[in-house]
Amino acid sequence: MEQSAVLHRHLGVQFPLLTLSESNYLNLDDGRKILDASGGAAVGCIGWGNQRAIEAVSKQLGQSSYCATIFYSTRVQEELCRELIGSTKGHMARAYIVNSGSEAMEAAIKLARQYFLEISPPQPARTHFISRRQSYHGITLGALAVSGHEYRRANFEPLLMTNASRVSPCFEFRGKTPGETDVDYVGRLARELDEEFQRVGPEAVCAFIAEPVVGAALGCVPAVAGYFKAVKAVCDKYGALLILDEVMCGMGRTGSLHAWEQEGVVPDVQTIGKALGGGYQAVAGVLANHRVVRAIEQGTSVFVHGHTYQGSPSGCAAALEVQRIVREEGLVRNVREMGTLLGRRLNEALGGHPNVGDIRGRGLFWGIEFVADKETKEPFPVQDHVAMSLAELGLTERYCIGVYPGGGSADGVRGDHIIISPAYNVGVAEIETIVNIVARLIGDFFAAHNAN
Known part of the structure; x- marks a missing residue:
């Protein structure tokens, strides 16, 4: 051969x-x-x-196959983002469409940083990100830097930004001690996160990043009840953002369209991918809540980030039709x-x-x-x-x-x-x-x- x-x-x-x-x-x-x-x-x-998804992509390619988003938008991108924002029951404000989960996380990291430059007064010292060990948030250098997957990080450690640190995952099978209640376990993890904020300096932390249900790195590990409310409280205490990575566990995969709906919290920034377009095109995205979007709108109004193929018309068409199918059926x-x-x-x-x-x-x-x-x-x-x-x-x-x-x-x-x-x-x-x-x-x- x-x-x-x-x-x-x-x-x-x-x-x-x-x-x-x-x-x-x-x-x-x-x-x-x-x-x-x-x-x-x-x-x-x-x-x-699925013929509906295939035909939606084919039809879009016949109308416009590419959009230079520095100048234009497309109806299909506008409709997809409206569909996504509507699915959050008013909690999120705007969506940003890219081509992969790694791209989405890169955008989320930069959006979180820019938020603190846009608020009044600005907080430029916030440059540090906290995530969790045995986590995976993407393969590009920024996303890998905030990941805790040792094998994927090993060869590239010298290239990764150093303003990222990790705390323990919420992993009942290996992390919870014998006789420890859920409440005690959650409390211990929340204290660990609080101590990491204090170690780094609360004024330096930009965001805490986590998957609601950990995918590739741990193998479908859901958090213990109350965990995300506890870590959100720590973030709020110190004024940091909460970024939830739902690239693998989101868009319906875990039994609610957004995995955070089962946790009783709303993230400041959320990444989505994989089941967003169901494999019919390469597509992923970032959702930002009103707090984050308002800061940009009232500041420079410019998100300093961009990709040649962001908002890809065929990717948006695939995602929009897949999400309609998921909802209608x-x-x-x-x-x-x-x-x-x-x-x-x-x-x-x-x-x-x-x-x-x-x-x-x-x-x-x-x-x-x-x-x-x-x-x-x-x-x-x-x-x-x-x-x-x-x-x-x-x-x-x-x-x-x-x-x-x-x-x-x-x-x-x-x-x-x-x-x-x-x-x-x-x-x-x-x-x-x-x-x-x-x-x-x-x-x-x-x-x-x-x-x-």
Whole structure:
């Protein structure tokens, strides 16, 4: 076979060609038909090959394929942003449309900084960001600097801005001590954040950044009840902003259109992506609340940021149609109903497996963390590549299922998990099929792994 000219993620792998994406299946050039149980990276929310979404993009390309946003806007961008702002029940004021989650986080960081330059009197000393360990907010340098994913950071540490620090994640499985109540655990984490503000200097902190349900870095970890109210109180105490990263967990994935709706807080800035456009175009965005937008409007009125392809007409068309489909077909309600079933069936099928340490999630966003020892929660050695090896086995003809692997959930380096995040329109039969195949896959993988 001719050598690929693509700078792939792994240059030692010959990737199969994807020839057709249809419903919840991916057809490969070698004849395999993969059940896409993760929607790629939790992207596919309405399944693949949806004609409404395809036609919306095609129609938009026939009208205008590009918009130079320094001069113009498009009707489709205006309608999408109105749809998004309307979905927040008046809490957010404006939307900014870009092409990836990393771009969205870069914009959010800069918007938070500019907010403190625009308010009266300005607070130019606020340049520091606090996030959490075992977090992932994007692969570009600014987004990576505020991330706590050790593997992704390692090669680039000398290039990353140093005005960012991290506190503990809200991770019940590994962070909560025996006998500690939820209230006590939340209180301890809130005190840790407060102490970090004081260590850095409260007048220097620009924002605290967190995912409401942690995706790739921890594997679908929801916060303990009351956590986000507590950290929002700390931010408010010191005048800092709260940035919630919903690129992976938002736009319906966890059972409400915006994950923060289940936390009883409203962020100052929110990032969205993945399920925003459902994979029909590259699109992501930033939502800003009235406080932030008012400061810019009453200040210079200019957000000093921009991308050539921001507000891409075809991206906006895809996102607008996908969001209309989600709303009109009541898919967020189905996420809640099928998510409850998926969580219950995963626990029934795998809760007793000796190498399944934890099963956690919300909506149609579930993670399974693997352990070498169930009682001590000891993770597997990094060199075993458990999550990736299991996911690769899943793609073989015996299983033909796609799950999303991740690592570092135990301590930032060790710890293996997979994510199961099917499309919002799955039914009972598909949930049963996913659980049955995943259970068989995990059983077979560890039977072989533990025998070696």
